[in-house]
Amino acid sequence: MNLSAKDLPELQSELSEQLGQVEELLLESVQGSGDLVDPLTSHLAKAGGKRMRPLLVALCGTLGPNPEPEKLVQAATAVELTHLATLYHDDVMDDAPSRRGVNSAHIEWDNNRAILAGDVLFARASRLVAALGAEAVDFHAKTFERLCLGQLNETFGPQGGEDRVEFYLQVLADKTGSLVAAAASFGALYSGASDEVREAVALYGDRVGVAFQIADDILDLVSSAEVSGKTPGTDLREGVDTLPVLLLRRQAAEGKGDAEVARILDALAGDLSADEDLAQVVSAITNHPVMAQTRQLARDWVDKAIDALAPVPDGEAKDALVLFANSMIDRVA
Amino acid sequence: MNLSAKDLPELQSELSEQLGQVEELLLESVQGSGDLVDPLTSHLAKAGGKRMRPLLVALCGTLGPNPEPEKLVQAATAVELTHLATLYHDDVMDDAPSRRGVNSAHIEWDNNRAILAGDVLFARASRLVAALGAEAVDFHAKTFERLCLGQLNETFGPQGGEDRVEFYLQVLADKTGSLVAAAASFGALYSGASDEVREAVALYGDRVGVAFQIADDILDLVSSAEVSGKTPGTDLREGVDTLPVLLLRRQAAEGKGDAEVARILDALAGDLSADEDLAQVVSAITNHPVMAQTRQLARDWVDKAIDALAPVPDGEAKDALVLFANSMIDRVA
Structure with missing residues (x-):
């Protein structure tokens, strides 16, 4: 982009x-x-x-x-x-x-x-x-x-024993990756590319879509109000569990969360209508190791998207697709 | 039906x-x-x-x-x-x-x-x-x-100078007639009927759809709670302008409404939350000549639907389509 x-x-x-x-x-x-x-x-x-x-x-x-x-x-x-x-x-x-x-x-x-x-x-x-x-x-x-x-x-x-993070990533693939994949797939189809290339770029699109959404979750925490027009932590305020929060919840559920994790989850369950309270919990999450994990997951999905391009012949278009994938997380790197 | x-x-x-x-x-x-x-x-x-x-x-x-x-x-x-x-x-x-x-x-x-x-x-x-x-x-x-x-x-x-009743009938054709017409049209298409027959039954469907909706407006006023499960006048209570009401409004707008019309429109603009008030205005409308006009319009649209069938060869199917059209208003005749 x-x-x-x-x-x-x-x-x-x-x-x-x-x-x-x-x-x-x-x-x-x-x-x-x-x-x-x-x-x-x-x-x-x-x-x-x-x-x-x-x-x-x-x-x-x-x-x-x-x-x-x-x-x-x-x-x-x-x-x-x-x-x-x-x-x-x-x-x-x-x-x-x-x-x-x-x-x-x-x-x-x-x-x-x-x-x-x-x-x-x-x-x-x-x-x-x-x-x-x-x-x-x-x-x-x-x-x-x-x-x-x-x-x-x-x-x-x-539901039941489903891992929250895995479930979330599947939702991202379905709700966002699907249409990005369709875009890539239509492009390949109407250029006369082989089925192999078409499938490769569809998989690429699926994964780029996931990377884009993870980056969005990061942006919710780190973007300045001037850039995005949104107060950092808007999703948290609205009770939306973005990926960093899900990682925190998983740690807590697995008994691996420390006192800080408990404190953050407690704050998330409370009233975040005051800007000061919201800013505090945003700061706590961005200083927590889950932030690096979230960035790593975004990077992983970009890498997986690029890996999917293996069957695509080298050339300027493939280079552009790699750039495009990387641009998903350039915003939050 | x-x-x-x-x-x-x-x-x-x-x-x-x-x-x-x-x-x-x-x-x-x-x-x-x-x-x-x-x-x-x-x-x-x-x-x-x-x-x-x-x-x-x-x-x-x-x-x-x-x-x-x-x-x-x-x-x-x-x-x-x-x-x-x-x-x-x-x-x-x-x-x-x-x-x-x-x-x-x-x-x-x-x-x-x-x-x-x-x-x-x-x-x-x-x-x-x-x-x-x-x-x-x-x-x-x-x-x-x-x-x-x-x-x-x-x-x-x-908008502007548009006649309210004509506008309403066009809305009924678009929102209900369209899909009924599509049903008829698909049937003709996948039976190998001629384009002329396909167009005839599509027009029939459009008109049957309008008749069905006018009958629905009548039912809102005359159906017993036992039959429809709804209190007569539910649409009126919710501020929905059904065809009899539009006919009353047109009379008033054209200066042809009498004191009774003014009284009914006044009641419609007021609070109809009490069952007694609702029953009174329902009774006033059903006793007003617009009720017969509404029934006549339903009948007209059924007749127009049947007229549209002229290019369809005589036979049991055509007879059934005529019955089907008539059944739209059998409920409210």
């Missing part, structure tokens, strides 16, 4: 053109239903975003011998539209006040309209995928199903 | 077998994700329902010379799954306490899980449709888009 022109001298102009076309098709796809509905359905697309998934489609779209630019643009737009659809529903579910620097749709409109807007965007993603053929539709629908089931499983939480 | 064996002597066994297969595939499609998720995703399917859309697929599946039973079953299941998906979202949006005699999913679980369950069901509907080919997917996605846009437009309400 921090890929710049100097990193990819030859690919850059090719990718830029394609991503420009994705942007056009995206803006077209979120509109077309009149002056009342369009501002709602185009709200998040117009608010910007990193377009990580379209970039990945474009990058993997250079891996095979026969890129089909039109299909790559359609697939990239459909994947981004699907992502946007889930954001509308996520923000309702999390009651999130803002997204991408603007009010969430459910704040600007209401919950009902935000839910329906998400549904409309998913329908439009399906229409784009339909133009790619029934196989693409099945793959896209399977991906969306996995994504939703990942989120559902997260709400139910780990 | 009140079609019985004696109405359709020859078709009955054929339809019964197909509808049995739909029921099997439906139950299979709402499960398969483990002991925690399955009860949620299968909740509404298991609660029963009239299966109006699958019946229509099956009926129209006898219109052409080459019925493809497997495709008809897949299409009917996909349409019903789509309908179920929208019910999960509808019940969250309306905060409806119950559905089909059981607690709504969002009551039994919570809003977030109900939203995600709806999304999962839509993904599974898409997968079934994917197996039918890209054209079916595009048609299905377009239908879902129209359905959601109908609901969205409803939330925004009529």
Whole structure:
């Protein structure tokens, strides 16, 4: 996501053109239903975003011998539209006040309209995928199903003897890795890459998605309010168990936690509405060894993503995929 | 929906077998994700329902010379799954306490899980449709888009000079007629019927859907609590403008309303939480001429639905479609 022109001298102009076309098709796809509905359905697309998934489609779209630019643009737009659809529903579910620097749709409109807007965007993603053929539709629908089931499983939480950390990593793979993997896979498919390469980049995408989410958990603790616009520890305040917290809980459950671990978990269970209390627990966690463990896990998942690329022929595109994976944790290294 | 064996002597066994297969595939499609998720995703399917859309697929599946039973079953299941998906979202949006005699999913679980369950069901509907080919997917996605846009437009309400009643009827066609039309259309398609017949039954479906919803508005006022399980006037109490109310408002807006109209609109704007107050306004509306106008509109839409069948060859299937249309208002005649 921090890929710049100097990193990819030859690919850059090719990718830029394609991503420009994705942007056009995206803006077209979120509109077309009149002056009342369009501002709602185009709200998040117009608010910007990193377009990580379209970039990945474009990058993997250079891996095979026969890129089909039109299909790559359609697939990239459909994947981004699907992502946007889930954001509308996520923000309702999390009651999130803002997204991408603007009010969430459910704040600007209401919950009902935000839910329906998400549904409309998913329908439009399906229409784009339909133009790619029934196989693409099945793959896209399977991906969306996995994504939703990942989120559902997260709400139910780990059962019985399930390890909390393993469960969490599986949820991250399902709810985020799935769509990133689909982006990579579509790219490979519509460049005419071999099945082996397609499977390799899908696995890569799954793992990059997990690394991205772990980095997000770290960012929740270490980002400055100026950079992210969020108070550090927002997830903790909302009772969301991010990875460092799960590692602490696992230590406690295994009887390996010291007094400091007990103190932190106690604070997490208490009232964190005062900024001072929140800042204290954030500081305690960031000074605890679980922070290094979390960073190591993010690094491990990036490495595993890069390992998955073994079957991909060497070249500028593969180099870019390695850079892309590393960029997931550059933010928190 | 009140079609019985004696109405359709020859078709009955054929339809019964197909509808049995739909029921099997439906139950299979709402499960398969483990002991925690399955009860949620299968909740509404298991609660029963009239299966109006699958019946229509099956009926129209006898219109052409080459019925493809497997495709008809897949299409009917996909349409019903789509309908179920929208019910999960509808019940969250309306905060409806119950559905089909059981607690709504969002009551039994919570809003977030109900939203995600709806999304999962839509993904599974898409997968079934994917197996039918890209054209079916595009048609299905377009239908879902129209359905959601109908609901969205409803939330925004009529604008500027738009006639409230016309606007409402268009919303009914979009949010309900669309999927009923898709059911009829899929049936005709997978029986090898001509494009002319397919278009005819789609138009029929659109109109039958509108008639069904108008009948629902009438039922809200006239159904006994024993039959529907709902207090008459529930929609009025919740501030939902059903068709008789819209007709009253139009009279008032056009300066054609008498003192009684003003009195009713006044009561509707007030507090209807007491059963006695609600019963009074229900009685006032049911005794007002708008009630006969509403019944006439339902009858008109049934007649328009039947008119749409002109290109369909005479025979038992067409007779059944006429019966089916009439059954929409038999409940409220």
